[in-house]
Amino acid sequence: MTQQQSTVNWDEYISERGKMWEPSAIRGLFPLEKIPGMVSLLAGKPNAETFPFSAIKVDLKPIIPGDAVETLTIESDALSEGLQYGATAGLPSLNKWLENLQEVRHKRARDGSWGLSLGSGSQDLINKAFYSLVNEDDSILLETPVYSGTIGLLKRHKVNLMEVPVDTQGLDPEKLEDILANWKSKFPGKRFPKILYTIPTGSNPTGATAPLERRERVLALVRKYKLILLEDDAYHYLSFDPEHIVPSYFELEGRDGGEVGRVIRFDSFSKILSSGMRLGFVTGPKPILEIIDLHTANTNLQPSSTTQAMVLVLLNKWGLDGFLAHTRRVAAFYKxxxxxxxxxxxxxxxxxxxxxxxxxxxxxxxxxxxxxxxxxxxxxxxxxxxxxxxxxxxxxxxxxxxxxxxxxxxxxxxxxxxxxxxxxxxxxxxxxxxxxxxxxx
Ligand SMILES: Cc1ncc(COP(=O)(O)O)c(C=O)c1O
The missing domain is CATH 3.90.1150.10 (Aspartate Aminotransferase, domain 1)
Incomplete structure (x- = not known):
């Protein structure tokens, strides 16, 4: 794993509205509560003694039918944490666990250039990322056909939705290059795009998975034309050949010695643990994550601590290998x-x-x-x-x-x-x- 620093000037990419967020008066002080000896009188946290729950017990389906049901119990400090307001970017221990997952899975050293934040499903984070990046009249490159949920959230922005056709292998780099190289003549008067959105694995709706060679060419274009790539990989763990997973854009940008910091990656727990828990995570350059976190702190405060606590107890029990083994079983089911x-x-x-x-x-x-x-x-x-x-x-x-x-x-x-x-x-x-x-x- 090589360590590279990003040269992206985020000032050029963060939207006017994204720049307007201010730290929340209360949440901005949360980190200081961790200073040893600090007496925190920060208003707003209810006293957990008044909550009616004494434990959360989660029964796990046995992996082999007929085996004993295992019960995971969330109690004491973990329970208090899981029932209380918590960190904007997610429970710190879960956040760390997931950073480690990203480091191993996508071979990106934790060199301080990227971070991770949890959200209420990946949809929440995709929405916030667009909000953080998009100004009125911007042009956004969307692989097309594309997930209707992304179209839906973009419809309220006054932007040009520029369609980049996909084929049986996903985003077509030739078509993308044609659009970018001939922008002025093809789209006179339209602002040059800053963002490219793609669903590289098992795309919704086309089902296509972009092979390595395509991804490398797309990434080269992202760098050449100074785009930010939004990698919505909700179906990453639903790859039917888990031994031959195509490297993600997040991995690719870290492995060839080229420029890093142009990929914002979205993962979802919805398809592998539970969609009702509403948990997803965004991984990417810290400057954009800070804006997304400010958005969260000023709007919905944080993702649910309770469902995070449930996921954390499960992931700690499973370990990385157990988690990956689970995702392989899920993939085999869908295959x-x-x-x-x-x-x-x-x-x-x-x-x-x-x-x-x-x-x-x-x-x-x-x-x-x-x-x-x-x-x-x-x-x-x-x-x-x-x-x-x-x-x-x-x-x-x-x-x-x-x-x-x-x-x-x-x-x-x-x-x-x-x-x-x-x-x-x-x-x-x-x-x-x-x-x-x-x-x-
Ligand atoms: C491509 C894609 N991205 C994002 C989402 C949103 O997922 P989540 O449940 O994590 O918000 C979906 C849900 O179907 C999806 O298909």
Whole structure:
């Protein structure tokens, strides 16, 4: 692991609104409470003696069915910490645990150039990162099709959503370079972009995973054009071949001796521990994390201490190896689901739809062949009306286009489906497609 310092001038990237946050009058003093001998009379922390909980006990599912159920208990100091207001960036011990995970997983030495903050799901942190970076009239590069949740949060900013097409291997560096190199002639009057957002593993919605060579080329462009790359890797641990994980952008920027500090990485516990706990974490350069933390301190104060305490007791029990073993079991579960789902999709949709087999994540992105003359169709009405009437719910491709338009695609998720569900759903989708083509079901 080499140690490199960032040369990024964050003043050029932090938004006007991001620069306006001021330290919270109370939270700004929290660190001083840790000074030995300090008597803290900081207002606001309720007295934990009044809380009605004496312990939190968590039963773990046995790894091997039939084995004994293990109970983890959160009590005494850990309980007080888990029921109380706490550090803005997350419980310090959990924060440390996760920094160690990032160091090992992404091979980035803890050289002080990067840090980590927890948030209420990665969505919370992605939202805050955009808020910290985006001014009115900015242009933002979004791989397209893209996660509708990101489109949703960006819609309230008055910005230009610039679509960078993806193909079966994710973000296409050639198209990205074409946009950047010819910016002035292609988009006259539009501000040159500062941010590129991508979902490199098991993308939502396309399912695509960008291979190493692509990521290296994208990173080179990020450096050349002085962009900040937002790496939303919510499906990183849902890679179906855990022995051959493609290195993350966060890892890549630290390993070739080139400039560091242009990648902000988002991880989520939602797909591997629980989505209801609402915990995710952002890893990246300290100057941007400080702004995100100020945003948190001044708005929702912190992520839940209680769910953090539950995760911490679990991770301490598991250790790094146990955690990674768990993620491999989760990935294997979804791989089986994908295989089953795809088998049924082939049975009903061969000749009527095409798709790329996802190597990670939980989605098939089906390109529906809605016409018989080869012209591109539009799935919007078909999926939001006809399919619903026939009893199948899915997301039409238009939902993943930042600026709207026509799309022949539909996103279907295999995370919850049983084989019986898949049979019914694909049979019904088949009927919809045949009707659209004017063919008999
Ligand atoms: C690509 C992507 N990013 C972020 C999120 C938000 O996840 P979280 O539950 O961590 O907020 C999702 C959720 O589905 C997602 O698909």
């Amino acid at each position: 089986d689901k994908r295989d089953m789902f795809e088998k049924v999709a082939h049975k009903y949709l061969d000749g009527l739809a095409t798709w790329v087999t996802p190597e990670a994540g939980m989605f098939l992105f089906l390109d529906l062949h809605l016409t018989t003359d080869g012209t591109p169709g539009d799935s919007s009405e078909l999926i939001s009306a006809t399919a619903v009437q026939k009893g199948v719910l899915a997301v039409p491709g238009v939902g993943f286009l930042p600026n709207g338009g026509r799309s022949s695609f539909v996103r279907v998720s295999f995370s919850l489906a049983t084989e019986e569900d898949a049979e019914l759903a694909f049979q019904r989708l088949r009927e919809c497609i045949l009707e659209a083509r004017g063919e008999k079901a």
